[in-house]
Amino acid sequence: MAKRIALIEDDAAIRANYADAIKKHGYDVATYAARPEASAAFKLRLPELAIIDIGLGQEPDGGFTLCRELRAQSSTLPIIFLTARDSDFDAVSGLRLGADDYLTKDVSLPHLMARISALFRRADLANEPKSQEEILDRGPLRLDLKRFLATWNEREIDLTLTEFWMVHSMAKFPGHVKNRDQLMGEAKIVVDDGTITSHIKRIRKKFVAADAGFDGIDTVYGMGYRWRA
Amino acid sequence: MPRIGLRAKLFLVTLSLAAIPLVGVGYVREMESLLVDQQEQNLLAAARAIATALNDRPALLRLKPQDPALKRDKEAAIAAMLGDGSAASSGAQTVAQVIATEDTAEPRAMSDDVEAIVASLHRNRTRVWVIDKRFQLLALSGTLKGPETIGGSDSSEAAPSRPLVDNASGALTWWEKLEATLLRPLYARLLTRPTENFDDSLPEDAIVSGSEVTRALAGDGATRWRSTPDNRARVLSAAHPVWAGNEVVAVVVVEETGNAIASFTSRALEKLLTATLAAFVLVAGVVLLFASHLAHRVRRLRDEAESAVDAHGRVRHLRTGSDAGDEIGDLSRSFSSLLERLAQYHDYLEHLGARITHEFRTPVTVVRSSLDNLAMQPLLPEARAYIERADAGLKRLNQLITRLGEARRIESAIADTPHEWYDPCAVVRGCVEGYRVAYPHHMFELQFPDQALQIRGAPDLLAQALDKLAANATGFAAVGTPILFCITLQGGDVVIEVGNTGPPLPDLPAGSSADYLFNSMVSIRAEPAMTPGPDADPAHNAHLGLGLFIVRLVAQFHGGTVTARNREDQAGVVFSMRTPVKSA
Incomplete structure (x- = not known):
């Protein structure tokens, strides 16, 4: 049975385009233009993944409210924020509410699709026994590339998909400098340099929260970042 | 005057x-x-x-006749009275003579x-x-x-x-x-x-x-x-x-x-x-007091008005007008309403960038998702070419939109970046290494002092400012000429200079201040005369004038200043960022 994706977006053209693309990739899609109708539908049946726009019609923060409601109903449901806003503040608020990823609308459809399939993979594998594992071990860091799980000294670090891909990109070849374009390519996003910087900042913060002495990510000014070997 | x-x-x-x-x-x-x-x-x-x-x-x-003794007494008394006591006085002599002559005629008193x-x-x-x-x-x-x-x-x-x-x-x-x-x-x-x-x-x-x-x-x-x-x-x-x-x-x-x-x-x-002296002192005192009071109020009004608008003409904070009923109160109130309107306008301008970014993103997303959908269809090769062109155009549009919001994002990033002490030489060295890779057609030279320096700020932001200066320098530098990054210690300041050979600084519009180039949305480039260098990114052809503004923001974050000047030989320009160094 096809996975069911809920798309909550107030702009009709974007909604239709995204819905078409998602359908073409073999998913079922339910589209909603406003928060009340989406919440009403979710009370009857939860989707398997939700893509939510933050500003919904008359509610500038309707997407945040919806995310909170969804999280209350299910702690595992993958949620992607898709928004025209690009401020750090919005990203942080969205991620704090438990979204799995935060994308600005300039993301291309193939990049969006890559995220959707990755999130589904993570959700599926979370319930399966750890048989065919694909693990990357770098000292205290362990990356489960199938479940998109990162642990540091056995403690799980709650990374978004984008962040996980960035960490993976750096940790794959420790000591090698990854420039911003490479990081963007591996994380399947196209953003400006400042956004990469704030992503790295958030990743550092998450690791530091688990281990105050963390300094695994080196900034190589003018070039990029590298994982400390 | x-x-x-x-x-x-x-x-x-x-x-x-x-x-x-x-x-x-x-x-x-x-x-x-x-x-x-x-x-x-x-x-x-x-x-x-x-x-x-x-x-x-x-x-x-x-x-009347008088005995001689009495007469002498009188004479002496009169003489004493008439003259100054000395017989030499002519007046006394004269009177004595008068009396004497009368005496001779008929002695009388x-x-x-x-x-x-x-x-x-x-x-x-x-x-x-x-x-x-x-x-x-x-x-x-x-x-x-x-x-x-x-x-x-x-x-x-x-x-x-x-x-x-x-x-x-x-x-x-x-x-x-x-x-x-x-x-x-x-x-x-x-x-x-x-x-x-x-x-x-x-x-x-x-x-x-x-x-x-x-x-x-x-x-x-x-x-x-x-x-x-x-x-x-x-x-x-x-x-x-x-x-x-x-x-x-x-x-x-x-x-x-x-x-x-x-x-x-x-x-x-x-x-x-x-x-009158007392009245004068009193009145002068009262007038002085009153004048001091007035001057104080006017000064306070001036200080408030001045502090309300920062160097960029942005209204920082508003004060409510005084509720005094006199002319100064009126002035204060009209200042305050003026500032309020100015603040609204600036607010509008500042949010315009954000709003444009936001409002443009939606239609751009419509176009992008449509193109992406279209690309998934089986298409004729000609149609592919058109889609690619539309895609390229869209990318540029996207970059423009992103750059519009860049200054604002940097401002908010600066606002919540903590200060730390770090060695600027290491940052500059790293950056120059990066630029040698990023701009292969340009030569980069680096000079820095032997001693370790410490400045207070954020290395990330400094790197960002250097990026902007490097982009600016490569945009103007003639191919094959070196771009010189130079760190010197001058007085109590670390001066980071980025110099390149190229056309001198443009003439500034009349009435603009020396740091006009570093203002937001200022871009002075002689477009027709400029031939884009081999490293120039096509998307960078659109200059919104934010790069140097960001440099200034970063310099200010470091408690420093930034200036631009022509080289002594007029064959190039030097941008220098001056920040205070940690005293040993």
């Missing part, structure tokens, strides 16, 4: 109060002349009274009866004398000086201050002290107090040639002012004829000094000066 404060101006206005003592002085002078008139009338009346007592009594006016009458009508501080037609002194009584000063003591000059001196041991009020130390010396300079220490001798020419005597002999009462021989006092003499029948037989002359009036006048002037 010299700068004169409100206080100084109002103080100058206060000087117009000086007109009050001037008017007062005029008034006192008027009164003085009135009093002088009065004194003349009085003295004339006194002379008339004495003369009336002597009228028609010719017997009294005859000089002054009439005791006349003296008695004169003495009975005598007044304090007046001198009365009676002469007959031949200018022979018939009687003389009284003195011009007060009773206490007879004997001519110089101490009389100190008389006005004597009470104070006497009280000196007792408690003096502050006012008395002030008067004694400040006002008295001042008045002594300004006003001449009459003195009791004058030569009160009666010169012979005063008797003989006085116009009032002449007129009295002619039958009229008259007055005359003359100076004492030593010019220290003015003496008023009033003469009145004594009649015997229709004939003038003698003249009564009454003399008095003008000291009473003079001392009254000077006392009045002193009081006037004291009063």
Whole structure:
């Protein structure tokens, strides 16, 4: 049975385009233009993944409210924020509410699709026994590339998909400098340099929260970042 | 235009109060002349009274014979009185001769009866004398000086201050002290107090040639002012004829000094000066206080207005207008509403970028998702080419939109970036390494001092600023010429310079400040003349003028400044960022 994706977006053209693309990739899609109708539908049946726009019609923060409601109903449901806003503040608020990823609308459809399939993979594998594992071990860091799980000294670090891909990109070849374009390519996003910087900042913060002495990510000014070997 | 404060101006206005003592002085002078008139009338009346007592009594006016001893005494007394005590005085000699000649004719003495009458009508501080037609002194009584000063003591000059001196041991009020130390010396300079220490001798020419005597002999009462021989006092003499029948037989002359009036006048002037001085000090004090208050309010208003708008013309914070009902309150309120409108406008401008980014993103997303969908369809090769072109255009549009929001994002990033101490050389070195890779067609040179330097800021932000400077330099530098990154320690500052060979800085628009280039949305590039370098990113062809603005934001975050100048040889430009270094 096809996975069911809920798309909550107030702009009709974007909604239709995204819905078409998602359908073409073999998913079922339910589209909603406003928060009340989406919440009403979710009370009857939860989707398997939700893509939510933050500003919904008359509610500038309707997407945040919806995310909170969804999280209350299910702690595992993958949620992607898709928004025209690009401020750090919005990203942080969205991620704090438990979204799995935060994308600005300039993301291309193939990049969006890559995220959707990755999130589904993570959700599926979370319930399966750890048989065919694909693990990357770098000292205290362990990356489960199938479940998109990162642990540091056995403690799980709650990374978004984008962040996980960035960490993976750096940790794959420790000591090698990854420039911003490479990081963007591996994380399947196209953003400006400042956004990469704030992503790295958030990743550092998450690791530091688990281990105050963390300094695994080196900034190589003018070039990029590298994982400390 | 010299700068004169409100206080100084109002103080100058206060000087117009000086007109009050001037008017007062005029008034006192008027009164003085009135009093002088009065004194003349009085003295004339006194002379008339004495003369009336002597009228028609010719017997009294005859000089009576006298024994030589008495005569000598009189002579000596008169001589002492007329002259200054020395027989050498010509006046004394003359009078002595007068008496002597009369003695030879008919030894006579002054009439005791006349003296008695004169003495009975005598007044304090007046001198009365009676002469007959031949200018022979018939009687003389009284003195011009007060009773206490007879004997001519110089101490009389100190008389006005004597009470104070006497009280000196007792408690003096502050006012008395002030008067004694400040006002008295001042008045002594300004006003001449009459003195009791004058030569009160009666010169012979005063008797003989006085116009009032002449007129009295002619039958009229008259007055005359003359100076004492030593010019220290003015003496008023009033003469009145004594009649015997229709004939003038003698003249009564009454003399008095003008000291009473003079001392009254000077006392009045002193009081006037004291009063106006006090009034002046009071008014000046009040005016100064008021002016200070006004100046303070105006200054505060200015400071508020100035602090409300920062260097970029942005309204930082608003103050509510004062609720004072006067013009300054009005000004304050209109300032505040002006600033509010300005703030709204700036707010609008600042949010315009954000709104444009946001509003543009949606249609761009529509186009992008449509193109992406289209790309998934089986298409003709020509159609693919069009899609690719549309895609490229969209990318540029996207970059533009992103860059519009960049300055704002950096501003908010700066706002929540903590300060830390770090070595700028390491950052610059790393960045230059990166630029050698990123801009392969340009040469990068790096110079930095041997010692370790520490500046306070954020290395990430410095790297971002260097990125902008590098992008700027590569945009202008001629191919094959080096771009020089140079770190020097100048005074207490670390100066990071980025220099490149290329066209000099453009002429700034008239009236703009030196850091105009670093303002937001300022881009001065001679587009047609500029040939994009081989490293130029097509998307960078659109310059929004935010790069150097970001550099300035970062410099400010480091507590420093940023400047741009032409190289000495005019063949290139140097951008320098100056930030304070940690003192060892």
